[in-house]
Amino acid sequence: MSELNEFVKIRIEKLKALREKGINPYPSAAYDQSHHSNEIVHKFRDLQPGEHKEDVAVSVAGRLMTIRDMGKSVFAHIQDGKGKIQIYIRKDSLGEAAFEVFKLLDLGDIIGVKGFPFKTKTGEVSVHAKTLEVLSKSLHPMPEKWHGLTDLEIRYRNRYVDLMVNDDVRKTFEIRSKVVSAMRKYLDSNNFLEVETPMMHSIPGGAAAKPFKTHHNALDMDMFLRIAPELYLKRLLVGGFERVYEINRNFRNEGISIKHNPEFTMLEAYQAYGNNESVMTLTENLLAEAAKASGHGLKLKVGPTEEEQVEVDFTPPFKRLPLLQALKELGGIDYETVDIEELKRRVKGTSAVVKHIDSLSKAELAYMLFGELCESKLVQPTFITDFPVEVSPLAKAKADNPSLTERFELFILGRELANGFSELNDPIDQRKRFEKQVDLRKAGDEEGMYLDEDFILALSYGMPPAGGVGIGIDRLLMFLTNSPSIRDVILFPLLRHRDDEEKMIFE
């Protein structure tokens, strides 16, 4: 018994009918596209309505998206990688046999059309078909042409369908590509070397996060998918590369939300002989390049509706605000005068879940309150600086105040977008900081870091002073494409596996 629905059965019958006519519905010969849809539309835009260019030969290929059948003549649109173009098919110019072939086609089929350009009497640049080839028969019906596909689950699970029918989705991922490319270009032209470091780590490090665990069979060794490339990139600074960067995936075994996907793309860049100030400037420049590449320029409007839209200005320099000052200005808490018990009371008054509040220092409490009270108020790009040393185990302490670090986080519209600091290169201090993290792990903090002996060894050889920054590429793209969910900027976001998936079993 077939599980296929009637639509698929009908299409399979048409597939057989094509084969009986000697047509291979999945030919292997390369198809020569003389033009893309947009090129023809542009090139012949000045034709008069009704004007033909019979002496010009063009060929286009793409997916049949609409068909308007009038018996012996048909208008249709095909969609290629650059857009849509109308084709005009007449029985008398295509020939009886080819016209019969066309009648066996369905929406969704991929075809090639050779013919000449003309402008219809209603003014649309079109291709008058002289020959037509089936390039790939589609067996599954397409979403509805007018309302399109809106079901989020189908859009995310079967992204190819989403891309077929939703132009703005294709646009989003084209912007993503351009933005990443522009950031690469900026880094490359500033003497940064792009590198690739391991994604499988025997010791997860470089961030406070829960890792995914996996196993290597031949080595009988547990491994972790990386939570950050940081420690490897700093090893490269030890090795003598002065400027390195990596754009690739990190994996964190944590919750999924509108701003979190378990695998996400991070740009990390390290600059020897720089510090947190150098990489703040680098971040500003990178984001300015990214904003330009997105096609919006440096000022862009973000928000769900016209009324709620906010203009975000990516013009450097961004505002800089020390964390404790932000706490005072935006949270109304004066760190200098407040006592620790009052901070605890204020933390308990928020919705944050805190396990062992009594073990937290005054600085850590202040850091938590910043997250609760201030982050959401940071709308325009703002560097928050001077984070407590306890929550910054890889950052260099401030010379004039060792309880704080030369670290920054960049916030836009209340969301963290980048994190950077003067890299701690004192191996003795780094060892102590790691040991504190290990103690946190032992005390039950799943996000406490592991002690990476080889990393300490690397620092012991001497790492130049350096600034480093990580920029969340997906989050950046959310701003630049005005996407409400991180899933809208990730082609294949992680969804729970379904056992009741549609199965195409053809017998």
Next chain:
RNA sequence: GAGUCGUUAGCUCAGCUGGUAGAGCACCGCACUUUUAAUGCGGUUGUCCCGGGUUCGAACCCCGGACGACUCACCA
């Protein structure tokens, strides 16, 4: 992990107080050689997410589950 909402034809959605399931598009047939949501006439399409329960009778009420969306928590 918790709460709220949702899941009906390939797609977009109706379906009232419980009475054998509907529309538009798509699809099939017929007509039509400049349409563009083509048009006109006729027709087909269902595990109403799954499993229990209540009831003479459940898409609808109750319980459990799956998946998704949103909010919160964690986090970038």
